[in-house]
Amino acid sequence: AKPIQIAIDGPAAAGKSTIAKIVAEKLGYIYIDTGAMYRAITLKAINQGIDLSSNEEAGALLLETAIDLQPSTNGQLVFLDRKNVTEEIRTQVVTQAVSQMSAHGLVRERMVELQQQLAEGRGVVMDGRDIGTHVLPNAPLKIFMSASVEERAARRFKENKTRGIETPLHELQAEIAKRDKMDSERDVAPLKKAEDAIFLDTTTLTIQEAASEILKLAEERL
């Protein structure tokens, strides 16, 4: 069968990347975590003391930056100017700044271009906020994945624990809610369900159940 593009969008910590990885592996497709790309440029901006509120400065920074994604056994490695930043982009400092950085039109323009190049002509599962609406508007399968904010915070709490991070649950919930609000209310390519996306509420689904549901929908389109 001819490979297809699968777009998965949704709010923070809805399980997108975990499920997208499983789906990509099962289909033999590449997986692209676009949030990791926004996190990488945010990390660089913080390290260089760039004004995060400036569209021009943020856009100029991205023009002189190399962001590379490399598949690995458990997902994807992220390189910023050839340096492996896979772990560093998940810190609270980056998480709290990324929505401001990704709201800039110049940043998004360049990122969307990069993401479209990565996906061109291949079987791909791409997750983010604007994949179905802007990056891959012709994808034959678009999923909008969500879960209650309580459930999402609880999942992130568990995941953090296995990585030795101990942010209290109520703080995680507040951070997630704030990021969702900023991502949904920004002017450029806000988080939004594409009209032709299928809504998948994962609040009461296991990871395997959600992945199976998407695989079933994918097979109908192959």
Ligand code: C5P
């Ligand atoms: O997916 P993740 O939570 O790692 O994304 C981090 C942030 O990157 C989001 O909160 C959002 O501000 C931004 N993002 C975006 N568009 C995408 C993917 C992520 O604006 N396609």
